[in-house]
Amino acid sequence: MPNRFRRRDEMNDFIFSRLLNFVSDIGRQIPSGKRWVSFSEQDKDDCKNINIEEILPISPGVISSFFKLNGKKYFIITGYENINVNFDEGLFLNEYELSAGVFLKLVCELGIPIRRQSSKSEIYDEILFQHEEQTYTGHDYNDLILYFHNILLFEINPNSAFINHRLGNLVGYILTNNKNLLPLNFSEEILIQYTDLFVQNFKTINYNLLTKSLISVQWKDVFIEIYRCIEAVFHSFSFNSLHRSLMSSLSIDDFALLLEQKLKVKPTEEESLITIFDGIGSNTIDLIKSVKPPSFKDAKEATWFYKIRNNIVHSRPINEEVNFEEEVWWTLILASLQVVEQSHKVCV
Secondary structure (H helix, E strand, O other): OOOOOOOHHHHHHHHHHHHHHHOOOOOOOOOOOOOOEOOOHHHHHHHHHOEEEEEEEEEOOEEEEEEEEOOEEEEEEEOOOOOOOOOOHHHOEEEOOOOHHHHHHHHHHHOOOEOOOOOHHHHHHHOOOHHHOOOOOOEOHHHHHOOEOOEEEEEEOOOOOOOOOOHHHHHHHHHHOOHHHOOOOOOHHHHHHHHHHHHHOOOOOOHHHHHHHHOOOOHHHHHHHHHHHHHOOHHHHHOHHHHHHOOOOOOHHHHHHHHHHHOOOOOOHHHHHHHHHHOOOHHHHHHHHHHOOHHHOOOOHHHHHHHHHHHHHOOOOOOOOOOOOHHHHHHHHHHHHHHHHHHHHHHO
16 A cells, blocks of 8 residues: 655654644743754664555554565554454564654654643643753654554564454454453453454455454444444345346456446345345354344344344434444354354355
8 A cells, every 4th residue: 555654854843743732732832943854874774664554443542454574564553552463373463663763754744643641831841842952863652652642663573373364353352452452341252253264364254344343342333343244245145046047257246336337236134034044054053042122023134133133233213222232242243253253154
């Protein structure tokens, strides 16, 4: 992906503008002048040669990314003071020390924010007047890093099981195994199911959505993000028989795109779910049956599942607010993840 900043002076302007804006309401005169981060020759090379490959914002202040530098691949995640990556020997993530060049580049390219709890008076007194000193040769990045969200940087060993996985896979896998960082109390069964999905690396799954479901703060949002992963294969089930009967040379994805864009034909959600559920294992269906209310006793499990989705997404009077006990959500989330796995396996 293209870099946002090409010149180092642009990056220096960006990072100090962030600090100046943060203290702009302090009520004291802010000194003007040129400020920059002090660089060694190695820092200059590092800053110039970093190639950002992928960025995944997770939550306010929490941003992850893959980047390459000098032929090596790195993983960064911000916003956490520490994170455990030693739960799986196959990860091969080695903590890597930040340098001035890497720090400046990442803050600018990823837009890493200032910690909201940072002291404005401290920034004003300790940072904003340094450039007025006669011996000034630039700010030491260690003086600045304290005020930005914490940056955890890891070098990815070429032997890592995740070296060629997408960013969402790795972030989700790590967070699943750092339960203390998750806002909601997931059962161990659910976390194991998440782990299996992140490891399997289905090309048809949007792993960014699965990661977002993990860090959601409400159960209904977890459900919706997982539902969107199921929704992504509706076309494969709705248009599959037509695709086969026409013996189209197009892939099922391109075939569905043609129908939706040119002919305005879209999969029917409830019917797609019913078709998917017809091929789902009995253990998963039994999970959904176990929490399906008596009012839906005679309805298909897919119909009730779709009703939950509608009640969350739509605010019309016909849709009742979804309000389950945590144990019910656990069962629904576990079943939903199993539906994701089984439906995407069919599409491989």
